[in-house]
Amino acid sequence: MATQQVESLARSALEAGTLGGKEALLILEGLRAPGGLEALTEAAFESKVRGKGEIITVSRNVFLPLTNLCRNRCTYCGFAKQPDSPEAHTYTLDEVSEVVTGGVKTGCTEALMCLGDKPEIAYKRYREWMAETGYESTIDLVHEACKVALEGGMLPHTNAGIMSGEEMERLRPLNASMGLMMETTSQRLRQKGMPHFHAPDKDPARRIRMHEEAGELKIPFTTGILLGIGENDQERIDTLLTLRALSERYGNIQEVIVQPFHPKHDTPMRSQETIQDDEVIAWVALTRLIMGSEMNIQAPPNLAPEMLSRLARAGLNDWGGVSPVTVDFINPEAPWPAIDGLRELTRSSGQKLRDRGPIYPDWLLGRPEFFDSAMHESALRLATDEGYARRPHHQSKEEAA
Numbered sequence: 525m526a527t528q529q530v531e532s533l534a535r536s537a538l539e540a541g542t543l544g545g546k547e548a549l550l551i552l553e554g555l556r557a558p559g560g561l562e563a564l565t566e567a568a569f570e571s572k573v574r575g576k577g578e579i580i581t582v583s584r585n586v587f588l589p590l591t592n593l594c595r596n597r598c599t600y601c602g603f604a605k606q607p608d609s610p611e612a613h614t615y616t617l618d619e620v621s622e623v624v625t626g627g628v629k630t631g632c633t634e635a636l637m638c639l640g641d642k643p644e645i646a647y648k649r650y651r652e653w654m655a656e657t658g659y660e661s662t663i664d665l666v667h668e669a670c671k672v673a674l675e676g677g678m679l680p681h682t683n684a685g686i687m688s689g690e691e692m693e694r695l696r697p698l699n700a701s702m703g704l705m706m707e708t709t710s711q712r713l714r715q716k717g718m719p720h721f722h723a724p725d726k727d728p729a730r731r732i733r734m735h736e737e738a739g740e741l742k743i744p745f746t747t748g749i750l751l752g753i754g755e756n757d758q759e760r761i762d763t764l765l766t767l768r769a770l771s772e773r774y775g776n777i778q779e780v781i782v783q784p785f786h787p788k789h790d791t792p793m794r795s796q797e798t799i800q801d802d803e804v805i806a807w808v809a810l811t812r813l814i815m816g817s818e819m820n821i822q823a824p825p826n827l828a829p830e831m832l833s834r835l836a837r838a839g840l841n842d843w844g845g846v847s848p849v850t851v852d853f854i855n856p857e858a859p860w861p862a863i864d865g866l867r868e869l870t871r872s873s874g875q876k877l878r879d880r881g882p883i884y885p886d887w888l889l890g891r892p893e894f895f896d897s898a899m900h901e902s903a904l905r906l907a908t909d910e911g912y913a914r915r916p917h918h919q920s921k922e923e924a925a
């Protein structure tokens with residue numbers, strides 16, 4: 525009975541084009557029954573095929589953690605360092621240029637600028653370094669790094685934590701797209717003893733506001749949900765419904781990432797249980813049904829190496845950024861899969877892997893109003909006629925097919 529209930533609810537969502545919060549909770553209850561998860565993923569996969577066909581995309585990128593200092597202290601974070609840590613590092617523009625050169629040589633088109641949130645608010649030593657280098661804020665560093673990446677032949681995508689409307693407007697001409705993981709809209713996780721208590725930038729209202737301002741500025745935006753930091757099912761659903769409402773209102777949400785949290789050994793949350801594979805698969809499928817068949821849904825392949833073939837048929841249409849040059853600085857313990865292996869795996873799931881840049885093909889070709897005109901031209905120069913990444917010196921016959 526429970527399996528039939530999952531099937532019936534999931535198929536109704538497929539036909540309606542979206543899934544409601546109450547129905548999502550009922551589906552979650554039904555997943556305990558044998559066959560429930562398969563019924564859910566079948567509907568999610570069909571929704572994906574209706575909107576995205578047989579294609580799964582990947583973006584070859586370089587990951588530039590411009591600074592790993594951060595004013596927040598999320599208790600699960602292994603990325604942020606204290607200024608006196610030997611691992612603390614802020615990039616010089618020469619270092620940015622070196623990584624960009626490596627990326628261009630290996631056929632990458634996306635320069636992912638990912639960094640801690642406004643360290644100048646927390647650290648005197650960092651403020652002194654900024655004064656010496658002539659930067660007035662971390663956004664000045666991001667701005668210059670984006671210029672270096674563009675001049676070097678790559679397309680920047682910035683995720684610098686919370687930015688004001690003015691800051692995003694300043695970076696917009698230099699960025700193909702930008703992003704901020706919503707992570708969760710749970711206010712409970714901001715309470716004392718919870719992961720976001722010492723993280724003012726994780727206040728849901730602040731994150732929602734930045735999504736709204738990015739929408740007003742017509743910035744193609746990446747967001748997502750973080751699974752397994754202590755949130756419950758209702759809170760996950762609320763987060764996804766918030767993302768759907770933002771997408772419907774502003775039309776600028778380009779992709780939604782479903783990211784499982786992996787505990788880091790050197791953090792207060794090192795003993796947190798790792799989320800189960802089945803749970804990740806179920807939330808990828810629910811995200812597809814809630815967001816609808818047209819949304820780009822991404823799950824990082826390095827965080828799910830044991831279940832990639834199941835994940836490929838759970839409703840996603842994008843593997844996200846995979847780098848031949850740099851590690852995943854947020855999850856350094858999780859190596860990227862080789863792109864050829866990912867291509868083979870995608871093929872054995874009955875689908876086909878295509879390379880994209882930091883802009884999805886339909887956005888690049890069909891929504892010019894979302895881009896600064898010079899940026900649009902730069903992005904078109906690095907794209908095929910179909911809008912996929914053009915890598916003239918690196919394209920294998922198989923990719924071009």
Ligand code: SF4
Pocket residue numbers: 594595596597598601602603604639640641685723725
């Ligand atoms: S805001 Fe991001 S970088 Fe900063 S502590 Fe939290 S998870 Fe780490």
